[in-house]
Amino acid sequence: MAISRSTYGTRRLAIVLFALLLVALFLLPSQSQGLLQYLGGPLGQILSLPLAAFSSLDRGISETWDGYIALQGVREENRLLRREIELLQGQNNQLRNSVAATLRYETLLNFKQQSSSRTVAAQVIGRDATNWYRGVILNKGENDGVRAEMGVVTPAGVVGRIVKTNSASSVVLLVTDPNNAIAGLVQRTRDEGIVEGTSHGRARLKYIPLLSRVQPGDRVVTSGLTGAFPRGLAVGGLTQVEKSEGDLFQSAEIEPEVDLSKLDEVLVITAPYEDAEAAQKLLQEIHGDRKRP
Amino acid sequence: MKFLLYALLALAVVPFQTTLLHYVSILGVRPDLGLVAACLVGFLGGELDGLILGLILGCFQDMLSAGDLWINVVTKGGAGFLAGLAGRHMAHITPAVLTVGLVIISCLSSGVFLYAMNPAGIDEIWMGVRSTVLVQAAFDAALGAGLYLIFRRRWSDDRMVTDGAL
Known part of the structure; x- marks a missing residue:
């Protein structure tokens, strides 16, 4: 009985707090946003860890997917040399990914160096x-x-x-x-x-x-x-x-x-x-x- | 303990939603895992559990979304609470009931988003309903019912063991 009363009390408290949150959000929107932004700081630090883990998993999935599609064609062409070709294709794929990434980084770096920002x-x-x-x-x-x-x-x-x-x-x-x-x-x-x-x-x-x-x-x-x-x-x-x-x-x-x-x-x-000269220009x-x- | 469990669930669900869920999008729309999780917990665990998980999930989702900081907190918290209320007034929760409930709650939640987007006219509202609200509601309902079917057996087994022990 005591447990039931306590659960009822907690539920009522939670509903009242939720209602107060809603009232605060609608009556003081900018202050509430500021408070939520402040509270979000440490939470963001915690959230970044699983985010980074899932992001690397995402990259792994897309790389595996690309590799699988590429290997499908090779397997049809020559079943006898499948294992060797798979190995080579895998290496090739990794190198291609590296080259593509290097090219992207190079373009980005060139742009960064040329930019006045x-x-x-x-x-x-x-x-x-x-x-x-x-x-x-x-x-x-x-x-x-x-x-x-x-x-x-x-x-x-x-x-x-x-x-x-x-x-x-x-x-x-x-x-x-x-x-x-x-x-x-x-x-x-x-x-x-x-x-x-x-x-x-x-x-x-x-x-x-x-x-x-x-x-x-x-x-x-x-x-x-x-x-x-x-x-x-x-x-x-x-x-x-x-x-x-x-x-x-x-x-x-x-x-x-x-x-x-x-x-x-x-x-x-x-x-x-980047500098006052560029702004003047x-x-x-x-x-x-x-x-x- | 339950609060910690919900926080861990939210820490897994929200990053999964933002990084990997685009692989299963239909017409550019992804299911809202946060909404589905809050509703399922609300339906099965009661309005307090639904509300708490919804608030935690909403808070995390707001941090990884371009919208205002209140919108997911309010919609997910409200969805969990509504699901809990609905679940408490039902004698038996079946996949069909859950599907209908999820469609309604998903549409209500999307309605808040649509309102917050300040659509220019009836054409934009209709376009939002057609392209996002309905697709997401169908997606959320299917996912929720699927998850319920998968975990139902386990939940009923647990209940039987508990009942047997008593």
């Missing part, structure tokens, strides 16, 4: 925990200098921006998510707009001036007006321009430059301009653009 290389270790946001998880967090609102790129172009960090990992909201907005610029016409994701998994350049002569095929780059990205990083190409009668602006659909379904390594822009460039007819 200060960056941190990170690896994609997972995808958003829900089906509702287009996001990826990186293996670098606050301990590596990664903070919220920093831009994320690959040598091909813009990937997205950091929206959440903890000590050992961070969450990137991809450029194709409807909640993302980046200041963009049409390279040919120099018209500025806002790049937003769409519910179809693409991006859209909004608020293009009505008189602008943008057309499909034009390339969109970052304008550098927001803090996360330096000027001139590729976002994508315009595929369709929409101009409705009565609207104040045009909008255009963008095919992102980066294949966001196959992200492996990325760079997080910790400082868009950018300011001059902007002023030069504005003076141009």
Whole structure:
């Protein structure tokens, strides 16, 4: 009887606490977010351990899968030499993976050296925990200098921006998510707009001036007006321009430059301009653009 | 002890969900393991257990998702609690009942996400329902019923042993 009363009391207490949490979340949203963010710090450290383990398991599975597919063809070609070929194919596969990884790292390193920004290389270790946001998880967090609102790129172009960090990992909201907005610029016409994701998994350049002569095929780059990205990083190409009668602006659909379904390594822009000289150069460039007819 | 067990379960489920579950996605939608786990524990263990596991899972999921920090805590905690309430008022839990329950709870949980996404109009709401809510509900229900079928025998065996001992 005592046990039953105690369970009832605990249940009632848990329900009251849950109700209080809901009230706090709705009445004091920013304070509650701050508190949850603070509490999430040590939890993130704990969560990073199984995350890293599962991530390495994921890589192991994909490598094994690739190897299996490759070996299927070889076995059909020559059954007698199967064991030798399997061995060779396995080695070959490992070498190919190493070469592909080296090439990727080389491209990333070249881009990092050429870039005027200060960056941190990170690896994609997972995808958003829900089906509702287009996001990826990186293996670098606050301990590596990664903070919220920093831009994320690959040598091909813009990937997205950091929206959440903890000590050992961070969450990137991809450029194709409807909640993302980046200041963009049409390279040919120099018209500025806002790049937003769409519910179809693409991006859209909004608020293009009505008189602008943008057309499909034009390339969109970052304008550098927001803090996360330096000027001139590729976002994508315009595929369709929409101009409705009565609207104040045009909008255009963008095919992102980066294949966001196959992200492996990325760079997080910790400082868009490494030194004051680069920032000064950018300011001059902007002023030069504005003076141009 | 139970709390620790739930924390360990959450530490395994959430990283598994974010790193490996994309292999079994259908139409780009993955089942929500956190929701399924909270509901199963709620159905079989009661609303308090469902609520606690849901809150822990939601907290971890929020840390690895681009959404606001409250959304998974509230939906998973609520799902576990609702499942517990439903389970307490049922004489027999069968896979069919569990499937219907999971579909309803999954749809309610996805409804909160859809609301939080601020859809622009009825077209976007309908698209969200069609492309994500319904697919995920079907996926969650199938997974939940499958897990229940797998573990049911074990649970009933345990119960029989306990009953026999008494």
